[in-house]
Amino acid sequence: MITVPGVTTERLYCSDSYLREFTATAVDRQDGGRRLYLDRTAFYPTSGGQPHDTGSINGVPLLDVVDEEDRIAHLLAEPVGLAAVECRIDWARRHDLMQQHTGQHLLSAVLADRLGHQTVSVHFGTQLSTIDLDTGAVDAPHLREAEAAANAVVTADRPVNIGFEDAATAGGLRRPTDRSGPIRVVTIEGVDRSACGGTHVRRTGEIGPILIRGVERVKRQVRLEFLCGGRATTRARSDFELLHGMASAASAGLDEVPQLLDRLRQEHQASEHRRRELEEQLSGYRVRDLYAAAAPGPDGRRVLMLPAEPGSAELLPSLARAAQALPHASLVVTCPDPPTVMLAVAPDAGVHAAELLKAVLTDLGGRGGGSPQLARGTVPGPAELAAAATRLCTHLGRAPAR
Numbered sequence: 001m002i003t004v005p006g007v008t009t010e011r012l013y014c015s016d017s018y019l020r021e022f023t024a025t026a027v028d029r030q031d032g033g034r035r036l037y038l039d040r041t042a043f044y045p046t047s048g049g050q051p052h053d054t055g056s057i058n059g060v061p062l063l064d065v066v067d068e069e070d071r072i073a074h075l076l077a078e079p080v081g082l083a084a085v086e087c088r089i090d091w092a093r094r095h096d097l098m099q100q101h102t103g104q105h106l107l108s109a110v111l112a113d114r115l116g117h118q119t120v121s122v123h124f125g126t127q128l129s130t131i132d133l134d135t136g137a138v139d140a141p142h143l144r145e146a147e148a149a150a151n152a153v154v155t156a157d158r159p160v161n162i163g164f165e166d167a168a169t170a171g172g173l174r175r176p177t178d179r180s181g182p183i184r185v186v187t188i189e190g191v192d193r194s195a196c197g198g199t200h201v202r203r204t205g206e207i208g209p210i211l212i213r214g215v216e217r218v219k220r221q222v223r224l225e226f227l228c229g230g231r232a233t234t235r236a237r238s239d240f241e242l243l244h245g246m247a248s249a250a251s252a253g254l255d256e257v258p259q260l261l262d263r264l265r266q267e268h269q270a271s272e273h274r275r276r277e278l279e280e281q282l283s284g285y286r287v288r289d290l291y292a293a294a295a296p297g298p299d300g301r302r303v304l305m306l307p308a309e310p311g312s313a314e315l316l317p318s319l320a321r322a323a324q325a326l327p328h329a330s331l332v333v334t335c336p337d338p339p340t341v342m343l344a345v346a347p348d349a350g351v352h353a354a355e356l357l358k359a360v361l362t363d364l365g366g367r368g369g370g371s372p373q374l375a376r377g378t379v380p381g382p383a384e385l386a387a388a389a390t391r392l393c394t395h396l397g398r399a400p401a402r
Contacts, residue, residue, distance in 0.1 A: 008070040008071060009037065009038060009039065009040060009041055009070070009071045009072040010039065010040035010041070011040075011041065011072070012040055012041060012042040013041075013042050013043070013044050013199055014184060014197065015162075016042070017094075017098055017162075017199040017200055017201075018202075019042040019089070020042075020088065020089050020091050020094075021086070021087065021088050021089070022040070022041075022042050022087050023084060023085065023086055023087070024038040024039055024040045024041060024084070024085055024087060025038065025039045025040075025083070025084055025085070026038055026080060026081065026082045026083060026084075026085050027039050027082065028071075028082070029079075029080070029081070029082060030073075032079050033076075033078075033079025033080055033081060034075060034076050034077075034078065034079055034080075035073050035074070035075055035076075036057065036073070036074045036075075036076060036080050036085075037071050037072070037073060037074070038072070038074065038085065038087075041065075041072050041074070041087070042087065042089060043055065043062065043065045043072070043074060043087065043089065044065065044094070044097075044198070044199055045065040045066055045067035045072050046064075046065065046066070046067070047067050047197060047198070048122075048196065048197060048198050049121065049122040049123045049124055050097055050101055050124050050198045050199070051097065051124060051125075051126065052064055052065035052066075053065055053089055053090065053093065053094055054089075054090040054093055055087065055088045055089040055090045056087070056088050057074060057076060057080055057085050057086070057087050058080050058085045058086055059086075060076045060077055060078045060080055061076070061077040061078075062074055062075070062076060062077075063075045063076060063077055094199065095201075096229065096230065096231065097124060097199065098199045098200055098201050098206075099201060099206065099207050099208055099228045099229035099230075099231075100124050100129045100227075100228050100229070100231070101124060101196075101198045101199060101200055102160055102186075102188070102200040102201045102204070102206075102207050102228075103129075103150075103207045103208075103210050103226070103228030103229070104119075104122050104124070104129060104131060104226070104228075105186060105188060105192050105194055105196070105200070106150050106153055106154070106188055106191060106192065106204060106207065106210070107131065107146070107147075107150045107210060107212075107224075107226060108122075108131060108174070108192070108194075109174055109188065109191050109192035109194075110146045110149045110150045110153070110191075111131075111133065111146050112174060114142075114145065114146055114149060115135075115138065115142055115146060117133040117134060117135045117138060117222075118133065118134045118175070119131050119132070119133060119134075119175075120132045120133065120134050120221060127231075128213065128214075128225050128226075128227065129225070129226055129227070129228075130223050130224060130225055130226070131223070131224045131226065132218065132221050132222070132223050132224075133221060133222045133223075133224065134221060135221065135222050136217070136220055136221070136222065137217075137222065138215070138222050140215075143212055143215065143224070146212075147210060147211070147212045150210045151209060151210050153188070153191055153204050154204050154205060154207050154208070154209065154210060155205070156204065156205075157203050157204055157205030158188060158189040158190060158191065158203065158204045159188075159189045159202070159203055159204075160186065160187070160188050160189070160200055160201055160202055160203055160204060161186075161187045161189070162184065162185070162186050162187075162200060163184075163185055163187075164182045164183065164184055164185070165182070165183060165185050166181065166182060166183075167179050167180050167181060167182070167183045167195075168180070170183060170185055170193075170195070172193045173185070173193050173194060173195060174192055174193060174194050175194065175195070177195045179195070183195045184196060184197050186198075186200055188204060207228050207229060208228055208229030208230065208232060208233070209228070209229070209232045209233060209236075210226060210227075210228050210232060211226060211227045211228075211232040211235065211236060212224055212225070212226050213225040213226060213227055213235060243257060247260075276318075279314075279315060279318050280318045280321070280322075282318075283315055283318035283319045283321070283322045284318075284322040286306065286319070286322075287304065287306075287319060287322035287323050287326070287329075287331060288322070288326070290304040290305075290306065290331075291304060291323075291326050291329055296328065297397050299328070299350065299397070300327070300328045301328045301329075301330060301349055301350065301351075301396065301397060302326070302328055302329050302330070303330050303332070303393055303396045303397065304323065304329060304330065304331045304332070305331075305332050305389060305393060306319065306331065306332070306333045306334075307333075307334050307336075307389075308333055308334065308335045308336075310335070310336050310337045312335065313335050313340065316333060316335070316340075316342050316376070319331065319333055319342075319344070320333075320342065320344035320374050321344075323344045323345070323346065324344055324345070324346050324347070324373055324374070325346070326346055327346060327348060328346055328348055328349050328350075329345070329346045329349060330343070330344075330345045330346070330349050330351060330396045331343070331344045331345070332389055332392045332393060332396075334385050334386075334388070334389050336382065336385065338378055339366075339378055339379045339380065339381055339382060339384065339385040340376065340377070340378050340385075341357065341361065341366075341368065341376070341377055341378075341379065341385065341388045341389065341392070342374075342375070342376045343356065343357045343370075343374070343375045343376075343392060344373065344374050345372075345373055345374075346373075347373060351396065352372050353370055353371065353372060353373055353374055353375040354368075354369055354370040354371055354372060354374075354375040356375070356392065356395055356396075357369075357370065357375035357376070357377055357392070358375070358377070360388055360391045360392055360395065361377045361378075361379060361388060363391075364379050364380075364384040364387055364388055364391075365379065365380050365384060366378055366379035366380065366384060366388065
């Protein structure tokens with residue numbers, strides 16, 4: 001890489017997040033002019049969880065902005081030469097990210113102050129932003145309280161000030177910094193002080209509404225999904241229309257939807273219970289029909305063989321119970337997808353299901369295990385599945401009833 005000795009990029013966004021257009025001089029370029037270095041830039045590079053700006057340089061679309069410590073690289077769709085350039089920032093994207101970033105500072109400060117949960121990391125996406133907290137759980141009422149407190153600060157329209165301070169003497173920071181020398185401090189008046197290099201709004205009222213959209217457990221932390229400004233109002237409208245559509249489809253009012261969903265849940269649970277009962281009965285009928293058709297061997301054992309349909313693996317437990325309830329019964333069931341074998345035996349069948357199945361499947365490159373009365377395993381493919389069924393029935397002593 002060819003560089004210009006002693007040239008660093010002046011970062012205009014550090015002092016003015018609202019600069020939308022600026023002129024600069026291209027002092028270096030790489031990749032045939034598609035990687036451009038300017039003497040100064042207002043384009044924010046990806047850093048601190050905040051995505052890079054987009055826009056244009058001399059009318060050429062800007063695809064990415066990369067922080068290379070002393071210099072900032074601008075990745076372009078087409079080559080641009082070494083000369084004076086005119087730059088325009090995609091203001092809609094920039095301002096949206098400013099709302100999200102300042103909103104995150106505010107929300108993190110409220111969560112720390114009211115709930116004692118510190119922010120571990122943040123991420124700002126183009127659709128959703130997230131905050132990871134140093135806690136394993138946080139309940140809904142506390143989150144609603146924090147959201148309301150943050151929105152109260154938005155309504156109060158407090159100043160957001162940005163300045164440089166010496167790291168050794170900068171007091172009251174929400175998170176201590178390990179840096180030395182001058183640091184950039186973003187202060188939300190009376191609420192938060194944080195070291196930060198990102199772009200921010202001038203007053204909290206400009207953040208717009210703050211909406212906590214989701215909560216999930218990630219390892220030993222809690223991740224909050226949140227939206228600010230136009231994102232929050234757009235999503236709230238979408239949620240309302242979805243809820244309204246559900247209510248209209250059920251000929252119910254909006255306030256009746258929770259009771260409607262609870263009733264549907266109860267009905268679904270009852271239907272599932274009835275379905276399982278019917279499956280149990282059906283399995284019993286099928287196994288008893290096979291049992292009646294099977295001639296007992298010299299030791300009284302009846303061997304039953306049942307090739308199950310694809311997707312019927314959930315029936316295996318009920319089939320096993322049905323076979324185990326019949327005197328001297330041994331049931332072999334095969335399922336094609338994935339290639340699965342089940343062996344269920346009655347307590348008086350005189351067979352150790354797990355030992356027999358494991359021996360047969362091991363020879364065929366499969367694996368399995370279980371208990372004396374019930375075992376289950378898999379084999380590589382259809383040929384091994386057919387061979388496993390044949391060998392099991394042979395070991396059990398006779399041709400099976402099918």
